[in-house]
Amino acid sequence: MIKIYGMDTCPDCTYLHSQVEGNENYQMVDIGAHVKNLKEFLALRDNNSLFDECKKRGAAGIPCFLKEDGTVTLTPEDVGLISRPKDDVVACSIDGKGC
Numbered sequence: 001m002i003k004i005y006g007m008d009t010c011p012d013c014t015y016l017h018s019q020v021e022g023n024e025n026y027q028m029v030d031i032g033a034h035v036k037n038l039k040e041f042l043a044l045r046d047n048n049s050l051f052d053e054c055k056k057r058g059a060a061g062i063p064c065f066l067k068e069d070g071t072v073t074l075t076p077e078d079v080g081l082i083s084r085p086k087d088d089v090v091a092c093s094i095d096g097k098g099c
């Protein structure tokens with residue numbers, strides 16, 4: 001099973017939710033739903049260099065995908081999903097320029 005860490009207020013995450021709903025190969029973990037989920041994600045984020053660029057940009061690093069073999073990716077296509085279209089103008093970053 002692939003764990004997807006995200007939030008229901010993140011446009012990239014909600015775009016993926018409809019793709020995985022009802023599919024037992026994926027588990028959505030809403031990091032805003034409970035502090036336990038947030039801590040689980042932060043432990044992953046704080047100990048993986050994949051997130052270094054996200055941190056530099058001030059991005060949260062979600063959606064994040066944890067594969068069964070323990071590898072982590074930030075690319076939906078790496079786990080068989082489709083990214084939100086780039087021309088979608090919804091923004092969730094503090095500066096309003098993206099997610």
